Amino acid sequence: MPILEREPPKGRRESYVLPKVPVPPLKQTLDMYLSCMKHLVKEEQYQKTKAIVVKFGEPGGTGELLQKKLLERSDKTYNWVYDYWLEDMYLNQRLALPVNSNPAMVFPKQNFKDRKDSLRFAAHLITGVLEYKERIDTRVLPVDFARGQLAGTPLCMKQYYRLxxxxxxxGHKRDTLVIHKPGSTEQEYIIVACKNQFFVLDLVVNKKKLKEMDILTQLEKIVKMAENSEERQPPFGLLTSDGRTEWAQAREVLIKDSVNRESLAVIEKCLCVLCLDNPSGMEVGDTSRALLMLHGGGHEKMGANRWYDKPMQFIVGEDGVCGTVCEHSPFEGIVLVACTEYLMKFMTGSPSKMGRATSVSELPTPARLLWKTTPHIQGLLKASAERLQRLVRDLDMDVHKFEVYGKEFIKKQKMSPDAYIQVALQLAFYRCNGRLVSTYESASIRRFHEGRVDNIRSATSEALAFVKAMTDEKASLSDSEKMKRLWDAINAQTNYTITAITGLGIDNHLLGLREIAQELKMETPEIFTDETYVASNQFILSTSQVPTTVEMFCCYGPVVPNGYGCCYNPQSDHLLFSVTSFHGSTETCSAVFIKALDEGLVEMRDLCRKSNKPQSSAAPAASKVVENNQGAGSKLPSTLQKTGK
Structure with a gap:
């Protein structure tokens, strides 16, 4: 199995027992699947798909057999979908982690006076990390509870214990998520990356935890050591930026030497990575800061000053560009938000404790990780650098603040801000492409034991009816009819959200049926080789809401070569969007999408203002603010993704 540790975490704050993720009724999922796809494929293809689905669901047929086996699996496991989902979403994926998988959280721009000022910030940040980790290890983090539609339901906290x-x-075909024992003495150190070198910063010396001033002292030593060109090591962090199979092959070469094997083991067991970046030389704006978090600017800038396999990498740039980039497989965006918001509040609310340091002579010199290289390894590093650079050049990023209004205006319309924004995204895409496509919006299922996410399929038939009404000049629909269609779209989005967060979405269920068939060594059922199913898993529009209460924002890349990644952060008086695409696609352009999104949001506001009042028959369902995609950031739910990037 790719992951261990099956027992629910124990602690005085977590005496509740969460239910298992349900297995939805087969007929319900099949009917919903057809409903989701009917308006997204041609009629001829839909009729073909419908016949395949009907046959699959016949009494005594393949579907019923697989459903029975899935129910048996549910009886025997804590969470029937968890391993299937983890492997399909992450561990089986072969694309490079930067841009394609790892999301980033961009902190507020810092104004450092000099390098030492940035190191003070870094020392204070690590002090906050250690405080947060202690809260995790001692199980005193307050339990999260669902908000909105099903408010008060306790949520699974397991993701926090994997930060x-x-x-x-x-791995060559599949990665492994390795879990170290929480609170292990092996983890009493962090790795510090500086000038593409890696150093061990012990946090406990002579059984005493380092104070903040001690951490600063050690960071200063590390910076000085990194500047010593005579001892400089090759930029081995580049290998972690490569495709997963390429990195697995390179790692096999590395571990043949005991020096490399030991350095890798040290990194793999560390608490986190702290990346001390040089000034990037780029104009520091929201978009450039987001790019530096996602890929470091490539090997010519900070792209090698990373170790992308480690879930938590904190980046502190001398020019004030700070944030974190995360390996996504252990946890969702809302857990990342909780951690980083705690750290930001710690940074501003807890004064830096730069008291008297331990005598410098008492602190051992941080160890530089050493590597043995060969011409073959040098060639691997060069190839990784070139592939990272291609990825850097291809990414088209646009971070945009929509300032006309924010979520307070949407709430005044008695609409869910998330549902409203999702409909706006459909309008923007339709305006750019004249069609809707399968859309992914992550939906948290943390109300269940070991719950991660399912998918909210936002490209509803009701959304299509609305966007056509807003863009078809020939239709000449009245404002009241357009408003009715907007409410229909909002309600459809809200209802599907409720379905997904209560464990009854279609994507996890279909995945489970597919994987059960594979385990039984059956010929793949036609429903999963059908053109419609393949298209249903090509998420050209991949979206997540990642709301924050402090000034920072999340970003990530597209999940297919011709797609968009859209992360949004609704605030009271503005909406922040991070939109990504690839320059290599002739079908996408982030700036064009942002322009269409701006126009649509203004038109939707004007429509709401023109309406005398919300349609009373439709308003109640959509007016309830739903806990929607608090699993934000999960993006890649199918092994059927294109791998051309």
């Missing part, structure tokens, strides 16, 4: 004690180990 600092996990590592994604590359």
């Amino acid at each position: 600092f004690n996990t590592y994604r180990l590359p």
Whole structure:
């Protein structure tokens, strides 16, 4: 199995028992699947798909057999979908982690006076990390509870316990999520990356925890050591930026030497990575900061000053560009938000404790990790650098603040801000492409034991009816009819959200049926080789809401070569969007999409203002603010993704 540790975490704050993820009724999922796809494929293809689905669901047929086996699996496991989902979403994926998988959280721009000022910030940040980790290890984090539609339901906390004690180990065909024992003495150190070198910063010396001033002292030593060109090591962090199979092959070469084997083991067991970046030389704006978090600017800038397999990498740039980039397989965006918001509040609310340091002579010199290289390894590093650079050049990023209004205006319309924004995204895409496509919006299922996410399929038939009404000049629909269609779209989005967060979405269920068939060594059922199913898993529009209460934002890349990644952060008086695409696609352009999104949001506001009042028959369902995609950031739910990038 790719992951261990099956027992629910124990602690005085977590005496509740969460239910298992349900297995939805087969007929319900098949009917919903057809409903989701009917308006997205041609009629001829839909009729073909419908016949395949009907046959699959016949009494005594293949579907019923697989459903029975899935129910048996549910009886025997804590969470029937978890391993299937983890492997399909992450561990089986072969694309490079930067841009394609790892999301980033961009902190507010810092104004450092000099390098030492940035190191003070870094020392204070690590002090906050250690405080947060102690809260995790001692199980005193307050339990999260669902908000909105099903408010008060306790949520699974297991993802928090994997922030600092996990590592994604590359494999030739499938990666492994390694979990170290929480609170292990092996983890009493962090790795510091500086000038593409890696150093061990012990956090406990002579059984005493380092104070903040001690951490600063050690960071200063590390910076000085990194500047010593005579001892400089090759930029081995580049290998972790490569495709997963390429990195696994390179790692096999590395571990033939005991020096490399030991350095890798040290990194794999560390608490987290702290990346001390040089000034990037780029104009520091929201978009450039987001790019530096996602890929470091490539090997010519900070792209090698990373170790992308480690879930938590904190980046502190001398020019004030700070944030974190995360390996996504152990946890969702809302857990990342909770951690980083705690750290930001710690940074501003807890004064830096730069008291008297331990005598410098008492602190051992941080160890530089050493590597043995060969011409073959040098060639691997060069190839990784070139592939990273191609990825850097291809990414088209646009971070945009929509300032006309924010979520307060949407709430005044008695609409869910998330549902409203999702409909706006459909309008923007339709305006750019004249069609809707399968859309992914992550939906948290943390109300269940070991719950991660399912998918909210936002490209509803009701959304299509609305966007056509807003763009078809020939239709000449009245404002009241357009408003009715907007409410229909909002309600459809809200209803599907409720379905997904209560464990009754279609994507996890279909995945489970597919994987059960594979385990039984059956010929793949036609429903899963059908053109419609393949298209249903090509998420050209991949979206997540990642709301924050402090000034920072999340971003990630597209999941298919011709797609968009859209992360949004609704605030009271503005909406922040991070939109990504690839320059290599002739079908996408982030700036064009943002322009269409701006126009649509203004038109939707104007429509709401023109309406005398919300349609009373439709308003109640949509007016309930639903806990929607608090699993934000999960993006890649199918092994059927294109792998051309």
